[in-house]
Amino acid sequence: MSPTGTTPLTGIAAFLSAFARRQAARTVELPGGFVALDDRYVHSRANNQAFVDGPLDPGGPAALPGRLDQALAHLPYRMVTVLDDATGRACAPYLTAAGYAHHTYVVMIHEAPVPPAAAAAAPVALAELREALAGSWRGFLPHATEEEIGHLVDRREARLRGAEQVRFVAARTPDGQIASWADLYTDPAAGIAQIEDLVTAEAHLGRGHATAVLHTALHLAADLPVRFLIADAHDWPRHWYARHGFTPAGHLHHFDRA
Structure with missing residues (x-):
């Protein structure tokens, strides 16, 4: 367990969500998540994307593509990161049917002895x-x-x-x-x-x-x-x-x- 009383994965998800909110110039709330935006870097998809960090009710995963089109209508691209594995797998059929490419990432935790700093x-x-x-x-x-x-x-x-x-x-x-x-x-x-x-x-x-x-x-x-x-x-x-x-x-x- 982490110091906050959560599992490492839930603590990491909370950290990633908080980082995206703090980094953003503005945010727009969505059911189950939010959109993080920064008009200064309109060519950076990573700075203008949606995050799913909670339950997607009402409508569930099927409603997500339409919500993204509405929230990101001012941009020529769409991007969303789903921080929970099960939710991401549930969203995949609906998003891929809407033309999204699906990428899976692995969260890796360092569990070995910490090495010394390198001189270089x-x-x-x-x-x-x-x-x-x-x-x-x-x-x-x-x-x-x-x-x-x-x-x-x-x-x-x-x-x-x-x-x-x-x-x-x-x-x-x-x-x-x-x-x-x-x-x-x-x-x-x-x-x-x-x-x-x-x-x-x-x-x-x-x-x-x-x-x-x-x-x-x-x-x-x-x-x-x-x-x-x-x-x-x-x-x-x-x-x-x-x-x-x-x-x-x-x-x-x-x-x-x-």
Whole structure:
């Protein structure tokens, strides 16, 4: 049990829900959840999406696609994250029938001894990350406009208000270039820490930089009993995280439509 008296998974779901609300510029309530919006980053789907964090009555999962169309009518895309596994599976047939792609993610909790911090990695200011972030997004989205890239980089400003403590951890090459990075969100009162968006620049892959970032982030959160991250349930990084002491604990569901 976590310090709040909940199970780790329910505590994590509450943390994710609270983070989305705190990060948002505005929210719109829906039965069973809410929509988190930020008009400054209209090209960032992650900053303009719905969350389901409770019962979907009235209407149940069948009513969700229509509610999303109404709440997100001003946007050319739709995105919703369902924080409960059973609810996500119940919503899947209705959302996929409405044209949504369904992605399952695994919540992984660190249950191994906490490693020491790596000498090559440490917290950095967001400004120090901007060039590396922009370069990474240009590689991921080669056809994106500079405005779109700018929104994806600048949206990290909003994350600073998402949790009690938000830090950006980065590993540098011997000549000082930022090679890998991740976010670290912590809520000491709830005893929870999340490691998010661990990325290594393509030019620096395979040299241990991601391990340095992960170990340093874990070390910074060593005093918190629940340390977790979220990984694609069907992609290789989950196995890499498992080798670093993370254990699958549950699932959440993500749906999006262009």
